[in-house]
Amino acid sequence: MKSRSTGFSRLAPARRRRNSILLTSGLAIALAAVAIPFYWLAIAATHSSDDIFGSPPPLLPGGYLGDNLASLQETASFGRVVFNSALIAAIYTVCAGAVCTLAGYAFAKYRFKGRDALFGVLMLGLVIPTQVTLVPLFKMMAELQWLDTYQAVIMPNLALPFGIFLMRQSMAALPDELLDAGRMDGCGEFRLFCKVVLPPMKPALAALGIFLFLYQWNDFVWPLIVLRDNTSFTIPVALASLQGVDDTDYGALFTGTAVASIPMVIVFLALQRHFVSGLLAGAVKE
Template sequence: MTTTTTGTRTGRGPRRSRARSKGRGNGIMLTSGLAIALAAVLVPFYWLVIAGTHSSREVFDSPPPLLPGGHLTENLTSLQNTVSFGRVVLNSAGIAAVYTLCAGAVCTLAGYAFAKYRFRGRDPLFGVIMLGLVIPAQVTLVPLFTLMAELEWLNTYQAVIMPNLALPFGIFLMRQSMAALPDELLDSGRMDGCGEFRLFLKVVLPPMRPALAALGIFLFLYQWNDFIWPLIVLRDGASYTIPVALASLQGVDDTDYGAILAGTAVAAIPMAVVFLALQRHFVSGLLAGAVKE
């Protein structure tokens, strides 16, 4: 009996050692892969910030500059003098904030209606909305521009904000998130005397905070980075957004790349900070939107 027990323990020892060695090897490979992925993401962003502190000539030096230069103030001054960059940043922030609030309300209400109400043509209508995910945005530019001209909205902020309020991805995200909300919770609210609007505010929205945070981040970044549509409808430089203003600095004979890179870095840093601060809500909100009916 003693010999058998000893042999069994002796056999388990090498197996456990091999398992621990394999686990350490997998951990090292995973850590190495994550480190490479992190470097691939951070190195371009680091170079963007560094290049924004150099002149246009220094940006194209070989090897490229890896340490901060002394032209940041000069580049920002050039931006301000050329495109009134402070006003441009305020334009982008204001448009993105208003768009996020309005589009968030539209997408949330639409998602709630598609998830919890039964009406004729609901599924075909939702399918039509989902077609917006596969139709290229460029296809709609001409009819949208014609509509804005008929409404005399060209070179106005509402022309930038209004066309994309019912964003298909936003409606899809909120519909999938709200589909996981138990119908019994809504029925109990109605039995307690809640009207539909109060039920939506007091019962439906509180559990949807992660999904709402994810939707808000997505909508804000979508509008903040939008280039084609603001370029088409905005004619006055005083109403430009950041992407349009930076694109206007690219000349035929001379381009101030130092100023462009400095402006791009200034525009990217706040968005990176917001995303990093709210990434937990963003990830959990997207996971909530992945619930399968």
């Protein structure tokens, strides 16, 4: 018996070492798969179109970044486009965040007739293809004379089903006794929401903010439909307009894509500590 236990003890470190090597190798491969496209994007942004498609392709930074930025500004008024995207994404994140948070709180903590049925209907929005609603929404924007305006891009998706679902699941884990104690102390409903409900929801709010910002920042189809003037374009629409039938300035296109990626990385890095915990909030019940 002693010899068998000694054999197992000798095998255990070797097995752990092998598992560690396999895990490290897998993580290294995954990191390379994620990092290489970003590296190639950054490199291509500093080269001309001829260099990008040269053989062999460039692997080090070039000297065309300034020319690409100038071409981007000349052909797409890219400074104005970045401002449009930033303003729309910021307003949308704040307004949609408020709508989703209030709706999630109502579904999680208020009891009213038809609540579950209404929530079920709302969740159907997660499975209905977006393309189904494009024509009715476009007609609605045209009747309101909102075409080619910021509100046409922002308003239709304020009550985002996934955002409401995320906040409802997070707030369901908030103890009802905490809310009852606040009401007994004379706290009004709005003050109760701001002072008692929101502070524990910071991780969920961070996750919601990341999702809403990236959703709006990367949205292409709907802004393409309702925005007509190139001075009101968002970044995805402006970048798509650079692709011609016969000629495309890929240097400028890669540069614009690289610039468009910077705010997404900054937002995610700033809120990444809360992201995972926010997504898991409410997933486990005690």
